[in-house]
Amino acid sequence: MNRSRVTVVDIARAAGVSKSTVSLVLQASPLVNEQTRARVNAAIRELGYVYNRGAANLRQTASSKIVGIVVNDLTNSFFAELAVGMDMVMQSAGFVQFLANTGESLDRQREVIASMREHGISGLIISPARGTEAADFKPLTASGVPVVVVVRNVAGAKVSSLLSDNRAGAREATEHLISLGHRRIAFLGGFADTAVSGERMQGYREALSAAGLEADGSLVVNSAPSRAGGVTAIERAMLISGRPTAALCFNDAVAFGVCDGLRARGLEPGRDFGVVGFDDVIEAQTAVPALTTVSVDPQGMGRRAAQMLLKQINSGRVEAEATVASVRLVVRQSCGAKTTTWDGGTSHDTAPGDRSSDTVGTDRRQHDRA
Amino acid sequence: MNRSRVTVVDIARAAGVSKSTVSLVLQASPLVNEQTRARVNAAIRELGYVYNRGAANLRQTASSKIVGIVVNDLTNSFFAELAVGMDMVMQSAGFVQFLANTGESLDRQREVIASMREHGISGLIISPARGTEAADFKPLTASGVPVVVVVRNVAGAKVSSLLSDNRAGAREATEHLISLGHRRIAFLGGFADTAVSGERMQGYREALSAAGLEADGSLVVNSAPSRAGGVTAIERAMLISGRPTAALCFNDAVAFGVCDGLRARGLEPGRDFGVVGFDDVIEAQTAVPALTTVSVDPQGMGRRAAQMLLKQINSGRVEAEATVASVRLVVRQSCGAKTTTWDGGTSHDTAPGDRSSDTVGTDRRQHDRA
DNA sequence: TGACTATTTTGGAACGATCCAATAAATCCT
DNA sequence: AGGATTTATTGGATCGTTCCAAAATAGTCA
Numbered sequence: 001m002n003r004s005r006v007t008v009v010d011i012a013r014a015a016g017v018s019k020s021t022v023s024l025v026l027q028a029s030p031l032v033n034e035q036t037r038a039r040v041n042a043a044i045r046e047l048g049y050v051y052n053r054g055a056a057n058l059r060q061t062a063s064s065k066i067v068g069i070v071v072n073d074l075t076n077s078f079f080a081e082l083a084v085g086m087d088m089v090m091q092s093a094g095f096v097q098f099l100a101n102t103g104e105s106l107d108r109q110r111e112v113i114a115s116m117r118e119h120g121i122s123g124l125i126i127s128p129a130r131g132t133e134a135a136d137f138k139p140l141t142a143s144g145v146p147v148v149v150v151v152r153n154v155a156g157a158k159v160s161s162l163l164s165d166n167r168a169g170a171r172e173a174t175e176h177l178i179s180l181g182h183r184r185i186a187f188l189g190g191f192a193d194t195a196v197s198g199e200r201m202q203g204y205r206e207a208l209s210a211a212g213l214e215a216d217g218s219l220v221v222n223s224a225p226s227r228a229g230g231v232t233a234i235e236r237a238m239l240i241s242g243r244p245t246a247a248l249c250f251n252d253a254v255a256f257g258v259c260d261g262l263r264a265r266g267l268e269p270g271r272d273f274g275v276v277g278f279d280d281v282i283e284a285q286t287a288v289p290a291l292t293t294v295s296v297d298p299q300g301m302g303r304r305a306a307q308m309l310l311k312q313i314n315s316g317r318v319e320a321e322a323t324v325a326s327v328r329l330v331v332r333q334s335c336g337a338k339t340t341t342w343d344g345g346t347s348h349d350t351a352p353g354d355r356s357s358d359t360v361g362t363d364r365r366q367h368d369r370a
Numbered sequence: 371m372n373r374s375r376v377t378v379v380d381i382a383r384a385a386g387v388s389k390s391t392v393s394l395v396l397q398a399s400p401l402v403n404e405q406t407r408a409r410v411n412a413a414i415r416e417l418g419y420v421y422n423r424g425a426a427n428l429r430q431t432a433s434s435k436i437v438g439i440v441v442n443d444l445t446n447s448f449f450a451e452l453a454v455g456m457d458m459v460m461q462s463a464g465f466v467q468f469l470a471n472t473g474e475s476l477d478r479q480r481e482v483i484a485s486m487r488e489h490g491i492s493g494l495i496i497s498p499a500r501g502t503e504a505a506d507f508k509p510l511t512a513s514g515v516p517v518v519v520v521v522r523n524v525a526g527a528k529v530s531s532l533l534s535d536n537r538a539g540a541r542e543a544t545e546h547l548i549s550l551g552h553r554r555i556a557f558l559g560g561f562a563d564t565a566v567s568g569e570r571m572q573g574y575r576e577a578l579s580a581a582g583l584e585a586d587g588s589l590v591v592n593s594a595p596s597r598a599g600g601v602t603a604i605e606r607a608m609l610i611s612g613r614p615t616a617a618l619c620f621n622d623a624v625a626f627g628v629c630d631g632l633r634a635r636g637l638e639p640g641r642d643f644g645v646v647g648f649d650d651v652i653e654a655q656t657a658v659p660a661l662t663t664v665s666v667d668p669q670g671m672g673r674r675a676a677q678m679l680l681k682q683i684n685s686g687r688v689e690a691e692a693t694v695a696s697v698r699l700v701v702r703q704s705c706g707a708k709t710t711t712w713d714g715g716t717s718h719d720t721a722p723g724d725r726s727s728d729t730v731g732t733d734r735r736q737h738d739r740a
Numbered sequence: 741t742g743a744c745t746a747t748t749t750t751g752g753a754a755c756g757a758t759c760c761a762a763t764a765a766a767t768c769c770t
Numbered sequence: 771a772g773g774a775t776t777t778a779t780t781g782g783a784t785c786g787t788t789c790c791a792a793a794a795t796a797g798t799c800a
Contacts, residue, residue, distance in 0.1 A: 018781075083469075
């Protein structure tokens with residue numbers, strides 16, 4: 001049934017022109033006469049021609065219109081939303097994306113990057129797996145493929161990055177809990193050896209110290225950065241002598257787990273225990289109690305990362321640009337703040353449709369040498 | 371810095387052989403002498419050669435090692451897990467995947483499919499956006515690209531499909547609620563015009579009728595199939611005269627929203643109101659109360675869909691195969707069933723690591739003419 | 741040694757689109 | 771009408787790989 005592919009030559013023959021003319025039509029060149037253009041387009045439709053990008057990409061001047069996206073845990077809403085944000089701007093820009101999930105495996109990450117490279121991606125956005133080194137991007141950047149690192153930084157890598165201001169966010173969140181009267185505030189979830197966790201914990205400590213509270217780490221409980229991890233973290237936290245009365249969680253997933261764990265022992269999050277998350281995934285708004293969290297606007301972050309990459313692809317320049325997106329605390333109910341009766345949150349809250357990139361506020365941009 | 375690409379010819383020159391020999395080495399052909407192979411491989415490493423798949427794919431016999439995956443809502447855990455399952459088997463098979471999110475937009479869907487086609491995918495897995503018609507796959511299948519439709523069927527499409535037994539699952543879930551003594555059982559969430567929703571609602575009705583209960587649809591409340599939709603659905607359901615005492619929800623996201631909504635009005639899911647979900651996303655296990663739900667095993671489904679596609683790609687035959695995966699009710703706490711004291715769920719529950727495809731149980735397979 | 745296999749290696753012609761230099765056709769200007 | 775311009779069109783050659791037929795080399799046997 002499937003005879004061999006229809007090519008430009010077939011179109012040319014059918015339209016009575018040369019393949020060069022067909023090529024010009026395909027590129028919407030103004031050089032070609034309107035009537036011939038029409039004839040060619042008719043032939044294209046007639047024969048069901050499909051453009052072969054692979055062939056076009058052979059010429060070394062061409063750009064493949066493919067980008068790679070690598071994330072470590074797509075089942076985490078944060079990354080799913082991040083990916084969706086990227087998808088939106090990439091689709092609009094006429095790009096198509098390879099997406100791969102590494103599940104924190106460096107081997108998988110290496111494999112997929114290699115594979116994507118063979119397929120000729122013209123750029124890569126990656127949330128690096130734990131343990132990724134600057135050298136892992138070397139071959140990519142050496143061959144002129146721009147790379148944008150998101151969420152987690154990779155020390156020493158000469159690539160662009162889009163991170164969020166974890167320290168400031170954690171500090172603000174902790175200060176808020178302190179202002180609500182809490183004195184024993186835990187930091188729950190996440191692994192101590194990751195940069196993100198380290199930054200958030202640092203902000204947490206800073207706030208405690210500034211308020212004259214002990215910041216000796218006795219109320220820090222590590223766990224997997226997942227909902228299940230949150231459950232175990234709060235369970236362990238409750239065994240500490242001198243229980244915490246509130247917690248800053250590594251991310252929203254952990255925070256939800258913490259809420260689950262609290263309920264399991266008959267405590268109501270918000271009323272009996274203050275819970276603050278980090279990320280502001282979609283469910284944070286609708287959960288009950290609505291989650292007080294530090295908004296990093298994952299979709300917006302994805303969109304911005306995509307835009308950064310596109311800019312580099314289009315300009316042809318691979319000048320690394322490090323930007324830190326500012327974040328802000330969104331006070332809802334899980335922290336126990338006295339909110340008004342209308343239960344949509346406080347005036348700090350975002351309106352449902354208000355998750356565009358401009359909610360991220362002002363950024364600090366610092367430029368790097370390439 | 372980036373001189374022009376390193377090609378097989380460069381390797382050939384460096385190793386003192388012909389490009390044909392290099393090509394043979396690349397394909398791990400047994401024809402080539404061990405020593406030459408070593409020399410060639412050394413040169414490859416030396417020069418930092420990267421295989422150009424685009425060029426290789428030009429020969430029409432070649433398969434691109436790229437598949438396309440199209441889903442409609444990646445922010446829904448169900449689809450994220452589905453995608454992760456596919457990703458796993460595709461990566462292992464040496465394939466790389468284009469992933470696109472349509473957000474139920476037929477235009478986007480058309481665009482991405484066209485784009486993927488131009489890039490030469492050798493197969494497509496799609497959870498079709500609402501309103502997708504059989505004709506939308508025609509060009510793909512006509513050119514011999516196998517297509518696997520998952521989750522939602524497309525009437526009349528001559529493509530393979532992997533669906534779940536929604537009717538049976540919903541029936542079983544409803545029967546369970548009835549057996550717990552509920553008489554006024556609502557069906558919450560989802561849009562009436564989708565096939566999936568229709569099937570689940572049908573199972574719900576069947577169970578009600580069989581038990582001699584009214585199935586007039588007065589307790590059916592449609593809403594977006596999301597957490598937010600679940601909140602509004604339960605709110606509206608509570609306004610119905612003769613309130614329901616339990617609900618079968620369109621999917622887990624809705625079920626979580628329903629739990630949120632119940633809490634917002636002071637009702638405890640499981641104790642004061644029976645909630646049953648559909649899908650069994652990861653969080654269903656850890657949520658409090660743990661969600662009683664119909665397990666579709668999204669990751670496993672993704673894996674199976676990927677395997678189906680690979681089988682077709684490798685066999686070269688495009689024989690459509692329709693398979694309906696059986697589902698089973700996982701009784702946890704949100705339905706209010708009397709569970710034992712240990713709070714991990716009942717004996718029906720899955721162990722944490724037990725989400726492999728074989729948990730789906732036996733399937734009914736029916737073969738189609740191609 | 742010479743004929744005959746096996747084992748390795750190799751030019752060159754695809755594959756499908758692009759792009760440059762060159763040509764052909766149409767239009768303009770005294 | 772004849773040259774200068776502008777406007778359209780067109781052959782190759784090229785991109786990096788594969789694959790076939792053919793050739794070179796090594797190995798075997800009488």
